Amino acid sequence: xxxxxxxxxxSDMDVVxxxxxxxxxxxxxxxxxxxxxxxxxxxxxxARNIVSYAGEGVVALQxxxxxxxxxxxxxxxxxxxxxxxxxxALRDGYSSSGGLGLGLPGVRRLMDEFDxxxxxxxxxxxxxxKWRPRM
Amino acid sequence: MGxxxxxxxATVGLEQQLEQALGSWVEHSDEADLDRAHDIGxxxxxxxxxxxxxxxxxxRALRAVLGRMGVPIDDEHLRRGEAFLAGALSCYEMTHxxxxxxxxxxxxxxxxxxxxxxxxxxxxxxxxxxVLVSVHLAVANFGRALLPExxxxxxxIQGLLAQVEQQLRRLSHELRPTVLDxxxxxxxxxxxxxxxxxxxxxxxxxxxxxxxxxxxxxxxALYRTxxxxxxxxxxxxxxxxxxxxxxxxxxxxxxxxSDDGVGFEPGTGRAGLGLLGMRERADAVxxxxxxxxxxxxxxxxxxxxxxxx
Numbered sequence: 106x107x108x109x110x111x112x113x114x115x116s117d118m119d120v121v122x123x124x125x126x127x128x129x130x131x132x133x134x135x136x137x138x139x140x141x142x143x144x145x146x147x148x149x150x151x152a153r154n155i156v157s158y159a160g161e162g163v164v165a166l167q168x169x170x171x172x173x174x175x176x177x178x179x180x181x182x183x184x185x186x187x188x189x190x191x192x193x194a195l196r197d198g199y200s201s202s203g204g205l206g207l208g209l210p211g212v213r214r215l216m217d218e219f220d221x222x223x224x225x226x227x228x229x230x231x232x233x234x235k236w237r238p239r240m
Numbered sequence: 241m242g243x244x245x246x247x248x249x250a251t252v253g254l255e256q257q258l259e260q261a262l263g264s265w266v267e268h269s270d271e272a273d274l275d276r277a278h279d280i281g282x283x284x285x286x287x288x289x290x291x292x293x294x295x296x297x298x299x300r301a302l303r304a305v306l307g308r309m310g311v312p313i314d315d316e317h318l319r320r321g322e323a324f325l326a327g328a329l330s331c332y333e334m335t336h337x338x339x340x341x342x343x344x345x346x347x348x349x350x351x352x353x354x355x356x357x358x359x360x361x362x363x364x365x366x367x368x369x370x371v372l373v374s375v376h377l378a379v380a381n382f383g384r385a386l387l388p389e390x391x392x393x394x395x396x397i398q399g400l401l402a403q404v405e406q407q408l409r410r411l412s413h414e415l416r417p418t419v420l421d422x423x424x425x426x427x428x429x430x431x432x433x434x435x436x437x438x439x440x441x442x443x444x445x446x447x448x449x450x451x452x453x454x455x456x457x458x459x460x461a462l463y464r465t466x467x468x469x470x471x472x473x474x475x476x477x478x479x480x481x482x483x484x485x486x487x488x489x490x491x492x493x494x495x496x497x498s499d500d501g502v503g504f505e506p507g508t509g510r511a512g513l514g515l516l517g518m519r520e521r522a523d524a525v526x527x528x529x530x531x532x533x534x535x536x537x538x539x540x541x542x543x544x545x546x547x548x549x
Contacts, residue, residue, distance in 0.1 A: 139292035142323070211338065
């Protein structure tokens with residue numbers, strides 16, 4: 106498996122780089138072009154959140170293999186203001202996505218696993234995994 | 241393994257169908273091909289294709305079609321164009337999945353509500369009903385020990401008890417009619433129609449040539465929609481007649497409910513909420529609902545439900 110990649114995120118350019126990395130890594134692992142598109146979209150949402158709400162943070166990508174499954178883990182972490190009400194942030198219609206089911210709820214739906222740790226003043230870490238469909 | 245292979249075969253089949261229909265459309269521009277496109281889209285949705293996946297398959301098929309026609313293809317630029325479209329559509333994929341989740345949640349909620357209604361209906365009918373029977377007997381026994389001049393009081397109590405019993409039975413039936421579970425939607429709807437006829441002085445006609453019973457969820461959706469429509473007709477429409485027709489329409493069940501009442505302006509007032517509930521119920525089981533009404537022209541509700549054969 107390829108080495109983990111960690112990228113600093115603080116500008117729109119960094120968002121672009123993160124999704125580009127994510128797409129190539131996904132294709133390298135063996136995801137289809139369509140799945141790689143959805144992975145790039147998820148990374149885009151996560152990285153954009155970092156720029157918008159925390160100003161800066163990191164996005165890390167790591168190929169994983171457990172048993173017969175292989176996939177991609179994406180960690181988006183920042184030391185920003187954090188989320189006071191996590192369950193509210195995961196509900197459709199909250200905040201910037203305007204009720205369309207984008208943002209964090211959207212990311213959760215694109216990925217297979219989703220984990221969010223956040224507290225006011227202590228930043229936010231979102232960890233998502235996407236597994237390759239088994240043949 | 242068997243299931244996943246047949247899934248792959250079905251997917252390959254759908255890809256081929258898409259390519260064939262697309263080829264025919266590109267060459268002949270026949271509306272029937274677009275109808276097939278619609279069908280293919282439905283199947284792709286049922287097979288859980290993502291929107292970007294459909295774009296990718298379409299791109300591959302279009303190249304094959306153009307290649308066969310001898311049209312020169314700029315593969316790299318086409319590929320970039322598709323990647324761009326897929327990127328833009330990936331946002332729609334998120335909201336589409338949200339909608340799908342909402343439908344699943346709505347179906348679960350309906351099932352839970354029906355379960356609760358069934359439990360309460362049974363408790364009212366069986367448990368409370370049993371207690372009432374005992375009270376009846378106790379009062380009758382007690383009455384026999386009383387002097388004749390007290391018999392009128394006993395009769396009055398017995399009359400009131402009979403009323404309570406009747407109300408309990410009716411409440412239990414409205415909550416969840418046992419006939420719906422035991423005998424199915426048609427006898428349940430006929431029974432419902434008779435009740436509404438008597439109480440609201442509306443002629444209700446039920447017609448159906450559909451035999452058999454769909455899934456419990458579909459059956460419940462059908463019954464509840466008719467129930468809501470009849471309640472609305474009795475309360476607001478001033479209708480003198482309601483017609484309920486259920487028939488088969490391909491793989492669907494079509495239920496038409498029409499009345500000769502005052503109608504309403506679509507999108508206004510109270511009618512909106514009740515119709516929204518009906519629509520959500522239909523959506524939750526993969527059905528569809530349409531309502532046509534205007535002030536002065538009555539109301540026509542058409543419900544399509546999947547038979548799942």
